[in-house]
Amino acid sequence: MTSQRAALIGDTAIAILAERGMRGLTHRAVDEAAGLPTGSTSNHARTRAALLELTLARLADLEEANFQRTTPGPDFVDSMADALHHAITIDRAHTIARYELALEATRRPELRKLYDALGHRFRTTAITLLTAAGSPDPVRHGHQLVAYAEGLLFDATAGAGQTPTRDDLHKAFTEILAGILPG
Amino acid sequence: MTSQRAALIGDTAIAILAERGMRGLTHRAVDEAAGLPTGSTSNHARTRAALLELTLARLADLEEANFQRTTPGPDFVDSMADALHHAITIDRAHTIARYELALEATRRPELRKLYDALGHRFRTTAITLLTAAGSPDPVRHGHQLVAYAEGLLFDATAGAGQTPTRDDLHKAFTEILAGILPG
Numbered sequence: 001m002t003s004q005r006a007a008l009i010g011d012t013a014i015a016i017l018a019e020r021g022m023r024g025l026t027h028r029a030v031d032e033a034a035g036l037p038t039g040s041t042s043n044h045a046r047t048r049a050a051l052l053e054l055t056l057a058r059l060a061d062l063e064e065a066n067f068q069r070t071t072p073g074p075d076f077v078d079s080m081a082d083a084l085h086h087a088i089t090i091d092r093a094h095t096i097a098r099y100e101l102a103l104e105a106t107r108r109p110e111l112r113k114l115y116d117a118l119g120h121r122f123r124t125t126a127i128t129l130l131t132a133a134g135s136p137d138p139v140r141h142g143h144q145l146v147a148y149a150e151g152l153l154f155d156a157t158a159g160a161g162q163t164p165t166r167d168d169l170h171k172a173f174t175e176i177l178a179g180i181l182p183g
Numbered sequence: 184m185t186s187q188r189a190a191l192i193g194d195t196a197i198a199i200l201a202e203r204g205m206r207g208l209t210h211r212a213v214d215e216a217a218g219l220p221t222g223s224t225s226n227h228a229r230t231r232a233a234l235l236e237l238t239l240a241r242l243a244d245l246e247e248a249n250f251q252r253t254t255p256g257p258d259f260v261d262s263m264a265d266a267l268h269h270a271i272t273i274d275r276a277h278t279i280a281r282y283e284l285a286l287e288a289t290r291r292p293e294l295r296k297l298y299d300a301l302g303h304r305f306r307t308t309a310i311t312l313l314t315a316a317g318s319p320d321p322v323r324h325g326h327q328l329v330a331y332a333e334g335l336l337f338d339a340t341a342g343a344g345q346t347p348t349r350d351d352l353h354k355a356f357t358e359i360l361a362g363i364l365p366g
Contacts, residue, residue, distance in 0.1 A: 021287060023206045087334040096289060102341040103282055104204060119343020137354075144335070144355050145280025147344055151334020152327070160302020161330055171320075172327050 008034055009041050010058025013051060017100045018093035027051060027146060052111055056101050060118040062094055063087070067122065072129045077177065081169040088156040088163055095157045122146050134181055141180050148176060190315025191217055192224050196234060199335075200283045201276035217309065235294055239284050243301040245277055255312045260360065264352040267332060271346055272338040273350060278340045305329050317364055324363050331359060 012034040016025050018157040021134040027144075066086050070079040087095050105112040127142030134139045152172065155161030164172070174182070195217040199361065201206050213224040213234070228234040249269050253262040270278050288295040310325030318324045338344030347355070 019290070021205055021290060046227065081275035094284065099282065099286055099341075101352075102337075103279065103286070106279060106341055107202070116343040117302060123343070140351060140354070143338075143344055143347075144351075144358075147334040147338035148331045149341075150337055150342060151330040153334065154285075154333055154337055155326075159330075159333060160285075160288055160299045160306070162327055164326075168323060168327075172324070173329075175362035176359070177362070179358035179360070 003044075005040070006044055006054060007044060008036075008181065009051075010045055010055050013055040014059055014062075015054070015093060015095040019099035022100050024180075025051070025055075029155045039134050040092055047104070049108060049110060050110070051105060052101065053114055055097070056114055056118070059094060059098055059101065062091070063098065066091060067125075069127070072132050076129060076133070077170060077173045080149070081166050084152055084169050085164075087153055090155055095153055096152075099154065099158060119146075130180075133177070136182065143179075145176065148172075186227075188223070189227055189237060190241060191219075192227055192234075193238050196238040197242055197245075198276060200238070200273075200280035201227065201249065203285050205287055208238075218227075232291060232293060235287060235291070235299055237281070237296055239301070241280055242284070243275060245274070245279065247304070249274060253308070255315050255350070259312060259316070260265040260353060262358045263332070263356050264274075264349050267335060267352050268349045270336055275340055278336055282337065282341060302329075309336065313363075316360070320363075328359065328361075331355075 006069070009030055011031050013025060016029055016033055020029075027048075030036075030041040031038050041051065046075065047056045067083050069083050069086075070076065081137060101111065105115040123142055123146050125139050126145045130141045130145065131138040152164065152169065156163045195213050196208060199216055203212075210224040210228075210231075211221065214221050217223075224234065228237045250266050252266050252269075253259065258288055271330055272329075284294065285298060288298040306325055306329050309328045310321050313324045313328065314321040335347065335352065337347045
């Protein structure tokens, strides 16, 4: 994501995806919502596929900035609870837009490749953290920890769950770790 | 879901949502894919909102048939692993269609109400199971168990995760329960 214009287009597309869904995302809708001259979005991302990829790349930058707060060691549970709480409150639109792109990626192999490459980073981080914490099966546990975090996010933003408090999230991660780490 | 025709429309809409997403779902697309005379879907569900609600109601019936296999007691972990494995393999299209509807429900209050009412059933069941298992905090644990299951499903069907084996799922639920139930 190099230019400011591309960042603006990405941010606008994220907001449109969250508000109106995949049906509402068009090049013209981005131009209008961003206050750009007609054709600007097409100049940066000629095809629908290119627009979706630009949007996902921008989203990954924004989400990574949030999850970079997670730290290994004794603050791990605190920092996970903070990052998740942020993702379901302040960054709720980002989270919903990402789900729209994840579903679209089930039908678009190029978008799938990009989505999986970005998702791989989170799993690598989780595996490193759990190895450091003494997990006897860090690859499986790392993948499952990411899946549980995703479930808490999905449930609170798009599913039938209520928004958990920061304290609920703290307890959730404490219990997950209690179940997988040697006592 | 009373009539056979409504069930056919629902099943067809579910398949279209999974294959083509929310953009691909129209009354005409359902007529065509189901081999029904033009206008049949409109006769059963006049508006787009009505079509989405009919589809979600049909999906809930199908998913409930799957999750009715989960049983309390010593077979709980086995039966959860089975139901989840079914939902990410044989019923993968149902799971993806449900996510499309969950996201659309963030923008449609009537659909939200229906989605949440259906989701409430799963949470009630989870709370009952965890109470019976001796959870010290069954409401919070029940909600979190549903969220973790959702995360495992999402990760395997739309996210960047790989499809877990039945054995992976069995281990996951065993560890989750180890972390929340008194030793």
